[in-house]
Amino acid sequence: MSLGPDPGRTPAPGAALPPLHAASLPAATVTLEGVRVAYPGPRGGAPRTVLEGLDWSLLPGQVVGLLGRNGAGKTTLLEALLGLREAQAGRIRLFDCTLPALDDAARTRIGYVPQRADLFDWLDARQMLDYLRSFYPRWNAAKVDALLDRWSIDTATPIGRLSGGEQQRLSIIRALAHEPDLLVLDEPVASLDPAGRRDFLRELVEQVLDRGTTVVFSTHILSDLERVAFNVAFLGAGRIALQAPLDELLEQTRRVSGPATALDGLLRGAHRLSDEALQVAPGMPPQRVVIARWETGAPPAGTGPACRVEPVTLEDLFMALT
Numbered sequence: 001m002s003l004g005p006d007p008g009r010t011p012a013p014g015a016a017l018p019p020l021h022a023a024s025l026p027a028a029t030v031t032l033e034g035v036r037v038a039y040p041g042p043r044g045g046a047p048r049t050v051l052e053g054l055d056w057s058l059l060p061g062q063v064v065g066l067l068g069r070n071g072a073g074k075t076t077l078l079e080a081l082l083g084l085r086e087a088q089a090g091r092i093r094l095f096d097c098t099l100p101a102l103d104d105a106a107r108t109r110i111g112y113v114p115q116r117a118d119l120f121d122w123l124d125a126r127q128m129l130d131y132l133r134s135f136y137p138r139w140n141a142a143k144v145d146a147l148l149d150r151w152s153i154d155t156a157t158p159i160g161r162l163s164g165g166e167q168q169r170l171s172i173i174r175a176l177a178h179e180p181d182l183l184v185l186d187e188p189v190a191s192l193d194p195a196g197r198r199d200f201l202r203e204l205v206e207q208v209l210d211r212g213t214t215v216v217f218s219t220h221i222l223s224d225l226e227r228v229a230f231n232v233a234f235l236g237a238g239r240i241a242l243q244a245p246l247d248e249l250l251e252q253t254r255r256v257s258g259p260a261t262a263l264d265g266l267l268r269g270a271h272r273l274s275d276e277a278l279q280v281a282p283g284m285p286p287q288r289v290v291i292a293r294w295e296t297g298a299p300p301a302g303t304g305p306a307c308r309v310e311p312v313t314l315e316d317l318f319m320a321l322t
């Protein structure tokens with residue numbers, strides 16, 4: 001007899017749901033607490049802190065798009081959570097390991113596509129994949145063959161002579177081949193053409209649906225993210241400023257603009273994500289434009305006599321939070 005929840009039993013409509021106990025929540029795939037990463041300054045100058053007091057966690061099966069401006073520290077963060085970049089402070093747990101101690105079993109559960117494909121240039125694709133296969137307990141040869149074929153990878157040419165986009169595709173095949181539990185992709189579509197991007201995103205969704213893989217990927221292509229990332233995380237000022245399901249975030253957030261004096265009432269109960277003065281003609285009352293989120297209760301609707309309330313886009317959120 002199991003003491004756990006019985007998935008076959010559905011509560012009657014309206015019945016109170018039992019409280020969620022911490023033990024019944026899925027253990028995070030990755031947890032970062034108070035992480036700091038700084039780089040030495042140029043010519044012995046002051047160090048440059050890129051991540052400062054960063055807290056973050058990725059739950060099993062989550063698909064998270066990581067957004068941040070150029071130089072915000074996305075690559076640094078992804079490398080740190082994989083143990084490839086040393087953190088000067090904080091704690092990082094990956095599966096059951098606390099970094100920097102990462103055992104071989106945990107390593108085989110990770111798939112990583114770095115920003116610049118890091119392959120064996122002198123081997124051809126088939127030679128490289130055959131070599132790597134011996135390191136993993138699982139290997140989906142059928143998927144590898146299907147992707148090599150679908151993505152038209154020339155398996156007879158040394159990898160170093162493939163185009164940037166072909167190398168990136170191969171890097172993705174390499175990361176998917178051993179069916180990882182955690183897939184980390186650093187701008188995986190940067191060199192792919194629109195058809196390649198679309199196909200890659202389809203593959204990613206299938207991977208998650210089939211295997212419940214935890215996926216985190218950084219990108220600057222917001223439309224791609226809107227297609228697949230159920231969660232978005234915004235990196236700004238060295239921290240994850242916000243992470244939430246994208247649809248929920250768009251539903252709860254509005255751009256509210258109007259005279260500063262009239263906005264306060266409208267913004268009651270909201271969390272201001274950004275707040276800027278609006279350029280107005282001389283002699284007009286000062287105006288503000290605020291991006292605000294109502295986590296509890298519905299946001300105000302429509303346009304009043306003095307104020308405008310409008311939906312936001314992912315680009316608006318990017319500008320406000322990074």
Ligand SMILES: Nc1ncnc2c1ncn2[C@@H]1O[C@H](COP(=O)(O)OP(=O)(O)OP(=O)(O)O)[C@@H](O)[C@H]1O
Nearest residue numbers: 039040048050068069070071072073074075076077
């Ligand atoms: N090895 C290094 N030594 C010194 N500074 C570094 C090093 N690697 C990165 N940096 C600096 O750290 C900051 C964050 O870099 P990082 O590559 O993590 O940003 P990013 O968000 O991935 O940027 P992008 O979107 O342009 O790829 C940048 O200012 C970069 O110059």
